[in-house]
Amino acid sequence: MSGTAMHEDGDGPFDALQRQSEDRWRDAMMAARILAVAGPQIGGLWLTARASGIRDHFLDHLCTLTRPWRATRLPPGTTATALCGHLDIARSTAAGRIVWDSGILAAADGGILFIPMAERLDPGAAAMIAEAMDTGTCPRLRPNANEARHTSRVTIVALDEASAPEEMIPSCLSDRLGLHIQLDGVMLQTITAVVPDTALASATDWRLVRLDDGMLEQLCAITSATGHMSVRVLHHVSKVTRIHAALGGRSVAEAQDAVAALRLCLGVSLAQSQPPADQAPPPPESAAAQDAQSQPPPGDASESDGDGMPQELDSLTELLAAVEQGAVDGLTLTVGERAARQGSRTGKGGATARNVRRGRPFGSSNTPPFPDARPDLVETLRAAAPWQRLRTRLMVAQTGATPPALLIRKEDFRYRRRQHQQASTAIFVVDASGSTALERLGETKGAIEQLLASCYVRRDEVSLIAFRGKAAEILMQPTRSLVAAKRKLAALPGGGPTPLASGLERGLEMALAARRRGSTPVVVVMTDGSGNIALDGTADRALAGRQTETIARLYRAQGLKSICIDIARRPRDSVTNLAGLLGADLHLLRQANAAHMSEIVRASMHRGPPV
Amino acid sequence: MPKPFPFSAIVGQEDMKKALLLAAVEPLLGGVLVMGDRGTGKSTAVRALAELLPKIETRTNCRYNCQPNDPQPACARCQAAGAEKPALVKIRTPMVDLPLGATEDRVCGSLDIEKALVAGERAFEPGLLAAANRGFLYIDEVNLLEDHLVDLLLDAAASGVNVVEREGLSIRHAARFVLVGSGNPEEGDLRPQLLDRFGLSVEVRTIMDLKQRIEVIRRRDDYETDPEAFVASWAKRDIAIRSRVVAARKIMKQVAVPDAILFRLSQLCMRLGIDGMRGELTLMRAGRASAALDARLEVNWTDIEEVAPMVLCHRLRRDPMDEAGTAPRIERALAALDVGHGHA
Numbered sequence: 001m002s003g004t005a006m007h008e009d010g011d012g013p014f015d016a017l018q019r020q021s022e023d024r025w026r027d028a029m030m031a032a033r034i035l036a037v038a039g040p041q042i043g044g045l046w047l048t049a050r051a052s053g054i055r056d057h058f059l060d061h062l063c064t065l066t067r068p069w070r071a072t073r074l075p076p077g078t079t080a081t082a083l084c085g086h087l088d089i090a091r092s093t094a095a096g097r098i099v100w101d102s103g104i105l106a107a108a109d110g111g112i113l114f115i116p117m118a119e120r121l122d123p124g125a126a127a128m129i130a131e132a133m134d135t136g137t138c139p140r141l142r143p144n145a146n147e148a149r150h151t152s153r154v155t156i157v158a159l160d161e162a163s164a165p166e167e168m169i170p171s172c173l174s175d176r177l178g179l180h181i182q183l184d185g186v187m188l189q190t191i192t193a194v195v196p197d198t199a200l201a202s203a204t205d206w207r208l209v210r211l212d213d214g215m216l217e218q219l220c221a222i223t224s225a226t227g228h229m230s231v232r233v234l235h236h237v238s239k240v241t242r243i244h245a246a247l248g249g250r251s252v253a254e255a256q257d258a259v260a261a262l263r264l265c266l267g268v269s270l271a272q273s274q275p276p277a278d279q280a281p282p283p284p285e286s287a288a289a290q291d292a293q294s295q296p297p298p299g300d301a302s303e304s305d306g307d308g309m310p311q312e313l314d315s316l317t318e319l320l321a322a323v324e325q326g327a328v329d330g331l332t333l334t335v336g337e338r339a340a341r342q343g344s345r346t347g348k349g350g351a352t353a354r355n356v357r358r359g360r361p362f363g364s365s366n367t368p369p370f371p372d373a374r375p376d377l378v379e380t381l382r383a384a385a386p387w388q389r390l391r392t393r394l395m396v397a398q399t400g401a402t403p404p405a406l407l408i409r410k411e412d413f414r415y416r417r418r419q420h421q422q423a424s425t426a427i428f429v430v431d432a433s434g435s436t437a438l439e440r441l442g443e444t445k446g447a448i449e450q451l452l453a454s455c456y457v458r459r460d461e462v463s464l465i466a467f468r469g470k471a472a473e474i475l476m477q478p479t480r481s482l483v484a485a486k487r488k489l490a491a492l493p494g495g496g497p498t499p500l501a502s503g504l505e506r507g508l509e510m511a512l513a514a515r516r517r518g519s520t521p522v523v524v525v526m527t528d529g530s531g532n533i534a535l536d537g538t539a540d541r542a543l544a545g546r547q548t549e550t551i552a553r554l555y556r557a558q559g560l561k562s563i564c565i566d567i568a569r570r571p572r573d574s575v576t577n578l579a580g581l582l583g584a585d586l587h588l589l590r591q592a593n594a595a596h597m598s599e600i601v602r603a604s605m606h607r608g609p610p611v
Numbered sequence: 612m613p614k615p616f617p618f619s620a621i622v623g624q625e626d627m628k629k630a631l632l633l634a635a636v637e638p639l640l641g642g643v644l645v646m647g648d649r650g651t652g653k654s655t656a657v658r659a660l661a662e663l664l665p666k667i668e669t670r671t672n673c674r675y676n677c678q679p680n681d682p683q684p685a686c687a688r689c690q691a692a693g694a695e696k697p698a699l700v701k702i703r704t705p706m707v708d709l710p711l712g713a714t715e716d717r718v719c720g721s722l723d724i725e726k727a728l729v730a731g732e733r734a735f736e737p738g739l740l741a742a743a744n745r746g747f748l749y750i751d752e753v754n755l756l757e758d759h760l761v762d763l764l765l766d767a768a769a770s771g772v773n774v775v776e777r778e779g780l781s782i783r784h785a786a787r788f789v790l791v792g793s794g795n796p797e798e799g800d801l802r803p804q805l806l807d808r809f810g811l812s813v814e815v816r817t818i819m820d821l822k823q824r825i826e827v828i829r830r831r832d833d834y835e836t837d838p839e840a841f842v843a844s845w846a847k848r849d850i851a852i853r854s855r856v857v858a859a860r861k862i863m864k865q866v867a868v869p870d871a872i873l874f875r876l877s878q879l880c881m882r883l884g885i886d887g888m889r890g891e892l893t894l895m896r897a898g899r900a901s902a903a904l905d906a907r908l909e910v911n912w913t914d915i916e917e918v919a920p921m922v923l924c925h926r927l928r929r930d931p932m933d934e935a936g937t938a939p940r941i942e943r944a945l946a947a948l949d950v951g952h953g954h955a
Binding site: 041080098123124126127128130131134135136139171172175207213216217220221224229230231232233234235238239378381382385386480481483484 | 613648649650651652654658708710711713714721722724732733751752755779795796797798800817818819821824825827828831832835836
């Protein structure tokens with residue numbers, strides 16, 4: 001199957017990729033073994049991978065390793081009742097008495113629960129799963145102080161297929177899952193070449209493995225340095241360290257175990273390819289530039305039972321130094337995605353769309369909310385129940401026939417009504433170039449904070465994109481939190497030429513992402529309209545103008561609501577033209593003014609839900 | 612099901628522990644709001660508290676946690692006459708989790724389908740509010756809860772009664788519970804109306820001290836290795852805390868607040884511009900609970916200084932442009948009071 005031309009020399013780009021692929025696959029195999037040993041003790045595994053043969057292969061392997069455990073797959077769109085138990089209509093009617101289904105969480109007790117598309121998981125369902133993970137019992141839907149709760153000790157495997165940074169698995173889950181593995185970038189030839197060992201027999205019980213205080217302190221320092229402040233994460237890392245040692249047959253955890261644990265839990269590894277003899281810490285480079293040159297750290301012997309090398313204790317110190325310098329692999333990924341990607345943004349906004357096909361159930365009605373709606377059985381039975389005796393008597397009196405078990409009439413039917421909240425997301429695309437940049441940005445910051453401060457109830461979100469110099473950058477992902485916003489808005493850059501096209505492009509991407517999340521985006525473009533930098537960063541005014549037009553037309557084509565604020569001292573036609581292309585409301589704001597600006601935006605955010 | 616992690620074994624987080632104990636001593640305070648980052652032991656502390664508190668007396672299988680000598684009209688079991696009455700039983704203080712996905716039916720209760728279908732009679736199936744009666748209702752991620760549920764809960768918590776009018780049912784039953792909410796402020800703020808319903812609010816921060824962090828990990832490991840033995844080894848300390856709470860509940864009514872203290876209380880609230888009586892009243896109650904926990908019969912200014920941040924933090928007018936947060940403002944106001952009788 002591996003029909004790729006093999007590259008023969010030692011360190012071409014292809015070899016680096018191949019090495020990365022092998023490392024990731026080896027890590028994944030190790031994680032599977034650890035999961036099989038520890039199970040619910042480390043919560044579970046967060047698997048970042050697109051659906052692919054590689055992922056299926058890994059999951060099959062995982063199921064083989066955890067053979068006696070039952071694997072359950074959570075159906076998409078699972079509701080709280082399905083998780084925690086509900087009335088089983090089919091069996092109830094068959095049996096002639098009430099039968100309660102204990103729910104998925106209780107059924108998966110002692111097994112693995114796969115959550116496909118975890119980034120789309122309903123926050124309510126996530127909260128229930130998290131509660132089951134904490135208490136080891138299934139949350140009861142029929143509260144009864146004297147009824148024993150079903151045990152539910154499950155190992156969670158969350159399959160995260162997030163593509164955009166704003167999609168993420170609910171943070172209450174990601175915080176509880178100990179292991180984090182990435183399979184993107186694993187090649188087919190790797191998984192055919194590496195034969196996974198299914199030997200599970202570890203020589204020692206991991207609970208007996210000692211982890212001395214010095215090493216725990218180092219682990220503590222490194223996890224803190226990588227931005228993982230949660231004690232839970234540290235606890236997972238310390239456990240994985242001990243399990244790794246036990247799998248290697250050691251009774252005292254060594255540095256190599258700690259290094260492996262940091263890689264498996266946080267994805268942190270040293271980005272260097274020197275042998276351990278050179279003890280110089282790697283020079284700090286930009287962490288983003290090292291995506292494709294992951295190297296196994298020195299002293300990493302996850303396969304062989306490496307006998308401790310003398311410098312091994314240094315490898316942790318070195319790793320800590322590297323983390324603090326930002327010169328490690330995967331740091332951008334993990335800190336960016338795990339520590340900073342906090343805050344599951346669940347759509348809770350101002351306008352709610354009712355009688356829709358998706359969303360949270362909020363009640364029932366006796367008319368179908370939309371054609372071909374399915375009746376809600378439980379509610380229907382509730383409505384029919386009080387009439388049963390009377391109807392039976394009537395039927396016997398009228399026809400003399402013995403009635404069937406249930407007599408349900410047309411007026412009993414009830415339909416589940418669903419609603420989903422449509423949050424609004426205000427996306428500020430701000431021109432931070434030139435002389436008035438600082439003043440404008442300051443006022444924009446003020447406007448954003450005012451908007452946030454006034455949207456407790458409606459739960460709108462605000463984000464900020466600033467463009468200057470060569471390209472636009474996202475200063476603040478959509479957020480509802482004043483706390484987070486203040487933190488991010490503290491330092492704002494300013495000055496330089498105007499890459500208007502790039503700013504509009506970023507704004508468009510974010511608006512479409514917000515729409516995919518079910519929120520209603522409003523893009524606020526603040527500029528003086530004179531873009532002079534093209535998308536590729538070259539100073540070509542004509543090209544930049546053409547690109548700006550193209551992108552602005554896309555806004556209109558997508559039907560995005562947008563507002564243009566002309567902040568030039570002497571307004572010219574350029575912004576008017578831009579507003580025409582965008583299909584935007586145009587406002588002139590000679591002096592940027594926070595209160596005025598937030599008022600304009602608020603007015604346009606709440607002109608009712610878009611049709 | 613293993614016993615929860617012992618309350619006394621929680622490392623640090625003194626503010627949170629104190630606030631929870633105050634709420635346990637004085638249910639009238641109006642509950643506790645715990646805001647802070649993930650993994651700071653919020654849920655652990657709340658679950659541990661329920662285990663720590665003295666058991667309450669009720670009748671077997673009562674769904675409303677009725678007092679044995681004062682049954683509620685809604686409760687058919689406890690209303691039964693004479694020999695029909697179920698046996699007395701002591702149960703753990705109820706600690707009901709309200710998950711994010713809960714529906715209104717589940718919170719308030721609804722028509723009991725089973726009885727309706729089998730016996731054709733209309734009966735009420737009690738919900739979470741009934742189960743939480745005389746105990747605690749714990750809401751994790753309270754800032755993400757649906758608004759209509761929040762309104763329901765606040766109404767029930769404030770009145771102590773749950774009124775159900777639906778599906779032809781008309782039921783009232785007692786719902787006296789201490790509301791405990793927790794959440795992460797980075798994931799969204801709470802409405803101000805909801806904020807000041809909570810009596811106390813504490814902010815928990817991740818423990819940054821290396822030694823303490825390691826202690827947390829060690830204790831967690833010991834607990835997970837052998838829960839029974841670990842709980843047993845901390846049992847003495849837990850019992851000590853329990854007897855403090857029981858003693859404090861007994862003397863709570865006799866704790867006096869000197870006039871001088873009351874005067875300064877009002878001054879403090881005026882200085883901070885806190886509107887309404889609720890702040891002052893809660894401050895006084897919390898002070899009394901704090902004195903009672905120390906087995907004293909008179910409130911002194913130290914009590915007030917200790918509880919003032921918990922009581923007032925979330926009642927201050929929020930200034931979106933204020934970078935510092937609210938705790939320093941309260942400290943400044945307290946310091947200004949101590950300088951002498953400065954003009955407010």
